Amino acid sequence: MLPRKRSIGILLTLLFLIKSSKQHSKGAPPTACVDQLPRHSTPNIQAQISPPPYLIKPSSSQVHQGGLLGVTIGSPVGAPVPIGGFILQARSVQKQDLIVGKFVSLPDPLKTHMTSCRGENDTVTHSSPEEKPAMTFQWRAPDDFLGSIEFRATIAQDYSTFWRGIESPLVEIVRNDTVITTNAPTSTSQTITPAPPVISESKPKPENSQLDIIYRGCGDTKLCFGVPENCAPSGTCDAIVAVFVAGDQYTFELQASGNPKYVAAGLSMDKNMGDDNAMECVRNDNGQIRLFTSWTYPKSEPYVARSESPQNIVQMQESSVIDGKLYCKFKRDVVSEVKGQTFDLANNKYHLMIVAGDSMKDANRVGFHNKVYAATEEPLALSTVGNAGGASKLLLKLHGCFMLTAWIGTASLGILLARYFQQTWVGKQLGGKDIWFAYHRIFMVATWLLTVCGFILIFIEVGKWSDTGDNPHAITGIVTVILCFIQPIGAYFRPHPGTKKRPIFNWLHWLVGNAAHILGIATIFLAVYLTKAELPRWSVNILAAFVAFHVIMHIVLSLTVCVSDGRISNGRVNAFPMKDMLGQTRQTTQIDRSIDAPYSGFRKLLLSIYVPIIILFTVAMICLVALAPIANKYNLMGA
Numbered sequence: 001m002l003p004r005k006r007s008i009g010i011l012l013t014l015l016f017l018i019k020s021s022k023q024h025s026k027g028a029p030p031t032a033c034v035d036q037l038p039r040h041s042t043p044n045i046q047a048q049i050s051p052p053p054y055l056i057k058p059s060s061s062q063v064h065q066g067g068l069l070g071v072t073i074g075s076p077v078g079a080p081v082p083i084g085g086f087i088l089q090a091r092s093v094q095k096q097d098l099i100v101g102k103f104v105s106l107p108d109p110l111k112t113h114m115t116s117c118r119g120e121n122d123t124v125t126h127s128s129p130e131e132k133p134a135m136t137f138q139w140r141a142p143d144d145f146l147g148s149i150e151f152r153a154t155i156a157q158d159y160s161t162f163w164r165g166i167e168s169p170l171v172e173i174v175r176n177d178t179v180i181t182t183n184a185p186t187s188t189s190q191t192i193t194p195a196p197p198v199i200s201e202s203k204p205k206p207e208n209s210q211l212d213i214i215y216r217g218c219g220d221t222k223l224c225f226g227v228p229e230n231c232a233p234s235g236t237c238d239a240i241v242a243v244f245v246a247g248d249q250y251t252f253e254l255q256a257s258g259n260p261k262y263v264a265a266g267l268s269m270d271k272n273m274g275d276d277n278a279m280e281c282v283r284n285d286n287g288q289i290r291l292f293t294s295w296t297y298p299k300s301e302p303y304v305a306r307s308e309s310p311q312n313i314v315q316m317q318e319s320s321v322i323d324g325k326l327y328c329k330f331k332r333d334v335v336s337e338v339k340g341q342t343f344d345l346a347n348n349k350y351h352l353m354i355v356a357g358d359s360m361k362d363a364n365r366v367g368f369h370n371k372v373y374a375a376t377e378e379p380l381a382l383s384t385v386g387n388a389g390g391a392s393k394l395l396l397k398l399h400g401c402f403m404l405t406a407w408i409g410t411a412s413l414g415i416l417l418a419r420y421f422q423q424t425w426v427g428k429q430l431g432g433k434d435i436w437f438a439y440h441r442i443f444m445v446a447t448w449l450l451t452v453c454g455f456i457l458i459f460i461e462v463g464k465w466s467d468t469g470d471n472p473h474a475i476t477g478i479v480t481v482i483l484c485f486i487q488p489i490g491a492y493f494r495p496h497p498g499t500k501k502r503p504i505f506n507w508l509h510w511l512v513g514n515a516a517h518i519l520g521i522a523t524i525f526l527a528v529y530l531t532k533a534e535l536p537r538w539s540v541n542i543l544a545a546f547v548a549f550h551v552i553m554h555i556v557l558s559l560t561v562c563v564s565d566g567r568i569s570n571g572r573v574n575a576f577p578m579k580d581m582l583g584q585t586r587q588t589t590q591i592d593r594s595i596d597a598p599y600s601g602f603r604k605l606l607l608s609i610y611v612p613i614i615i616l617f618t619v620a621m622i623c624l625v626a627l628a629p630i631a632n633k634y635n636l637m638g639a
Contacts, residue, residue, distance in 0.1 A: 033117030074134025082131035266353035274298025281328030402454035407520030414443030
């Protein structure tokens with residue numbers, strides 16, 4: 001009796017083990033939806049690293065939105081390897097974990113079935129562990145997706161032997177009005193034998209497979225131009241345009257990050273905006289993505305006009321918005337006529353321009369390019385392969401550095417000396433002038449020279465009035481330059497002290513000087529928000545800290561002067577530096593200017609603190625301008 005019970009126990013144990021070894025014999029478990037990994041009870045079973053003996057072959061390389069496509073999985077002809085288990089899905093190329101479309105028919109419902117991972121019937125898997133030959137499934141493309149997809153599968157030969165990450169050639173989902181030149185989907189009959197290439201001819205997945213599709217081939221098969229400089233190899237561009245040429249077909253790709261309303265590329269004869277043909281990838285309020293061409297005007301209304309450019313010279317192939325990245329892929333006619341100008345992509349060279357913005361002027365015009373604006377330094381043949389460099393920004397950076405030095409540095413120091421240090425270092429001179437006046441003149445002349453040089457540099461760079469959209473940087477900058485230019489001219493013709501016109505001069509000199517300084521600082525604040533400046537938004541924190549420090553120092557020094565001015569000893573009173581502004585021609589108290597005013601030592605101490613800190617603020621901002629653009633991850637204040 002005992003041996004019989006022992007035999008039954010052994011038999012039950014064996015049956016249990018057999019059941020465990022085939023725990024997924026009816027298909028992949030729900031946990032395999034994302035990574036397509038079998039959840040076997042044996043933890044040390046790993047996917048094979050050898051080339052898989054299976055292929056996935058779509059019946060066409062293109063399919064319309066909502067269209068049907070045949071998808072065959074099996075082994076190469078002449079080397080049949082049966083399929084034990086599998087899981088098959090269509091995945092977006094740009095967003096690898098996005099499962100798209102759905103399967104609508106099966107070759108053998110007894111051995112396969114459809115399941116739902118992210119959407120209805122978006123996955124097919126096995127229903128039994130029996131060996132299966134090559135199988136063809138019918139798949140329907142989504143109605144709301146444009147772009148490249150690939151079919152991906154994990155296929156098991158038996159319980160312990162499986163290959164993961166088997167991928168099909170790319171399939172493009174195109175608009176319904178796109179003409180498809182590849183073969184129509186094949187029949188779903190199981191007897192169809194696919195004609196895949198030999199396994200040994202398949203190429204390994206490139207190392208940059210995790211990059212967005214627009215970056216793949218940059219420098220190898222495409223001409224790419226992105227912002228910021230040298231961003232294409234790492235796939236971190238704020239915006240990028242890519243051109244791929246195959247025979248007489250010119251394919252463009254555009255992409256911009258940060259949820260833009262539009263991203264556009266321009267073909268220009270120079271590197272400045274105006275008289276260019278633009279290609280616009282636009283996302284409307286309903287989320288639809290459309291492609292337009294337009295003509296740009298040099299700094300005059302209507303700035304951009306679609307009516308001036310034929311729309312049939314471009315043909316949309318695919319588009320998407322994924323993770324806030326607006327993407328369009330389209331073809332352009334090799335030769336086209338736009339506003340009387342012939343654009344011959346094969347025989348002419350063009351500056352590539354890339355712009356992006358987050359607003360529209362109206363339904364037919366894009367708004368200001370407040371996200372990205374850049375152009376290539378040299379005109380390029382679009383059939384060139386490589387990563388194009390942007391136009392030199394040396395003059396732009398020098399302009400910024402000169403203006404920062406002038407209005408944060410020298411102007412601030414010159415104004416401070418004239419206002420609070422006229423009765424300091426009495427008896428000491430530099431170049432035959434009082435110390436405070438000598439340095440005031442040096443700093444203000446430096447401010448004038450730096451400002452004029454900065455203006456000339458930006459005028460050479462832009463060549464004309466610069467349109468900065470809703471940002472009044474150019475306007476405030478021009479006014480600042482005008483005030484700065486006339487200030488030393490007025491100082492040269494200043495009336496002598498004690499004359500009737502001296503108080504008028506004092507008021508005007510004070511008003512113009514302070515207005516120029518305030519406008520200069522305000523213009524620097526506005527520059528932070530210019531697309532061309534590429535400054536991080538947190539630069540305003542440094543500028544705000546400078547303003548706060550400058551104002552506090554003025555308050556402390558003003559209080560010191562007030563206390564000093566009210567201190568009378570032996571008929572002597574310290575003169576308020578701008579006392580003449582009050583229009584007093586007679587002095588009620590005799591002023592002794594032979595010695596330093598009270599608290600001069602304290603004012604010198606404050607000056608010794610003020611000067612190095614102002615230098616630090618100036619150097620910090622110059623470094624930001626020189627090193628711009630700073631990486632986006634440091635852009636703490638957002639766009």
